[in-house]
Amino acid sequence: MVTTPVLPLEAASPAHICPFDQACSYLEAAGKELKLDQGSLEILSHPRKVVTVSIPVKLDNGEVRVLAGHRVQHSDILGPYKGGIRYHPAVTLREVSALAMLMTWKCALLGIPYGGAKGGIAIDPQLYSVGELERITRRYTSELIKDIGPSVDIPAPDMGTSAREMAWMMDTYSVNVGHAVPGVVTGKPLSVGGSLGREMATGRGVMIIVREALADQGKSLAGMRIVIQGFGNVGGAAAELLYKAGAKIIAVSTATGGVYYPTGLDIPALKTYAAVNRKSVVGFPQAAPISNADLLTLPCDVLIPAALENQITEENVNQVQAQMIAEAANGPITLEANQILEARGVTVLPDILANAGGVVVSYLEWVQGLSYLFWNEQRVNHEMEQLMVQAYHQVIQQSKLRQVNLRLAAYTLGVGRVAQALSDRGLYP
Ligand SMILES: NC(=O)C1=CN([C@@H]2O[C@H](COP(=O)(O)OP(=O)(O)OC[C@H]3O[C@@H](n4cnc5c(N)ncnc54)[C@H](OP(=O)(O)O)[C@@H]3O)[C@@H](O)[C@H]2O)C=CC1
Numbered sequence: 001m002v003t004t005p006v007l008p009l010e011a012a013s014p015a016h017i018c019p020f021d022q023a024c025s026y027l028e029a030a031g032k033e034l035k036l037d038q039g040s041l042e043i044l045s046h047p048r049k050v051v052t053v054s055i056p057v058k059l060d061n062g063e064v065r066v067l068a069g070h071r072v073q074h075s076d077i078l079g080p081y082k083g084g085i086r087y088h089p090a091v092t093l094r095e096v097s098a099l100a101m102l103m104t105w106k107c108a109l110l111g112i113p114y115g116g117a118k119g120g121i122a123i124d125p126q127l128y129s130v131g132e133l134e135r136i137t138r139r140y141t142s143e144l145i146k147d148i149g150p151s152v153d154i155p156a157p158d159m160g161t162s163a164r165e166m167a168w169m170m171d172t173y174s175v176n177v178g179h180a181v182p183g184v185v186t187g188k189p190l191s192v193g194g195s196l197g198r199e200m201a202t203g204r205g206v207m208i209i210v211r212e213a214l215a216d217q218g219k220s221l222a223g224m225r226i227v228i229q230g231f232g233n234v235g236g237a238a239a240e241l242l243y244k245a246g247a248k249i250i251a252v253s254t255a256t257g258g259v260y261y262p263t264g265l266d267i268p269a270l271k272t273y274a275a276v277n278r279k280s281v282v283g284f285p286q287a288a289p290i291s292n293a294d295l296l297t298l299p300c301d302v303l304i305p306a307a308l309e310n311q312i313t314e315e316n317v318n319q320v321q322a323q324m325i326a327e328a329a330n331g332p333i334t335l336e337a338n339q340i341l342e343a344r345g346v347t348v349l350p351d352i353l354a355n356a357g358g359v360v361v362s363y364l365e366w367v368q369g370l371s372y373l374f375w376n377e378q379r380v381n382h383e384m385e386q387l388m389v390q391a392y393h394q395v396i397q398q399s400k401l402r403q404v405n406l407r408l409a410a411y412t413l414g415v416g417r418v419a420q421a422l423s424d425r426g427l428y429p
Pocket residue numbers: 084157158159160161202229230231232233234235253254255256279280292306307308309328329330355356358359
């Protein structure tokens with residue numbers, strides 16, 4: 001039985017589905033399936049280190065605000081901590097802790113030598129100027145200076161952050177230590193040691209996993225009706241690549257709402273439209289407006305939630321019509337909803353597999369940086385695809401072997417590898 005963490009996590013609001021409790025439940029299920037000993041389960045259910053820092057920032061109007069910045073380092077059993085930095089108003093320590101734990105299993109599942117971490121600041125980046133965001137990012141990095149590093153903890157982009165924030169983090173870290181350290185972050189601009197292919201990597205990974213899953217059902221991407229929630233780094237890239245592969249993207253959304261066009265949206269035109277409309281797809285000519293809630297229940301072949309956690313819950317799961325759901329976001333389906341989908345025979349491609357393309361190319365970026373040798377995009381994409389397809393087949397095999405759903409199959413592989421390393425390292429006090 002996984003116990004309640006002793007770390008300073010704020011109480012979960014009873015009205016809110018707690019992502020950390022959900023993550024612990026999945027760990028517990030994997031532990032039971034693997035017959036893990038109580039000690040290992042106890043260790044793996046606790047983040048190793050939880051850091052919260054104050055970030056004082058002077059706004060452009062002269063007002064001073066102090067923000068809370070988190071970095072949760074769940075596990076470094078397999079290697080340096082690894083995971084993104086999220087800027088979003090809903091960020092809490094519990095959410096960041098859950099996402100850090102997912103990173104541990106994701107890296108282990110993909111066979112890349114990292115542990116898991118996540119960071120975040122509870123802000124809406126769209127309400128801050130570029131100058132304010134730069135000051136926030138630099139101060140956050142300075143406060144974390146002793147906790148990150150290329151062989152300690154390597155941040156990357158997540159919701160609300162991008163290559164721009166990674167460049168600021170890299171520069172702040174480098175200035176603090178006195179020399180350039182590109183390997184302290186991944187997802188950087190190419191000019192400071194980023195990798196070709198990283199920007200599209202998470203979306204590309206989603207496309208690869210959906211393609212493989214459809215192929216196992218004797219189908220191809222061509223003509224598939226696909227709905228995508230979220231049109232940012234992940235949802236936007238997935239839409240573009242799936243569209244290029246011949247799928248019909250019939251609906252997409254951003255936080256303010258979505259658009260629906262049953263015969264398939266013109267994705268290049270929609271990207272251009274969003275680029276000049278503060279990233280929003282609302283008002284795209286010809287398409288009908290649709291709410292985020294209605295978008296999730298549209299008739300389609302594949303549903304791709306690529307925004308926030310807890311989008312498919314007990315409340316709306318019975319209205320979901322897709323026969324396949326690829327979790328591009330982390331934790332978009334609750335535990336209860338997942339059980340209902342499984343009972344209905346819906347194929348759920350779990351987050352730690354479906355959205356792993358990003359961290360895989362982060363790893364390839366880090367490897368390229370450490371070896372001072374940069375690859376062309378074709379090679380990056382090829383290496384990533386090999387790791388993704390290999391992990392997909394391992395999950396399918398594990399699912400058949402243990403007679404468990406794909407999520408539990410992915411978790412047993414990820415958790416099992418970390419537990420094995422824990423036992424081999426002999427970390428028991
Ligand atoms: N970036 C990466 O490499 C990886 C990201 N992920 C996961 O993918 C998900 C998306 O991340 P990413 O694409 O990077 O983030 P971005 O910030 O680039 O984009 C997020 C998208 O989601 C939309 N969105 C925000 N809130 C809502 C909402 N309540 N309902 C519907 N849409 C909403 C945003 O709209 P708007 O612009 O209007 O706010 C935006 O279109 C997250 O769960 C993240 O953890 C997973 C692996 C790697």
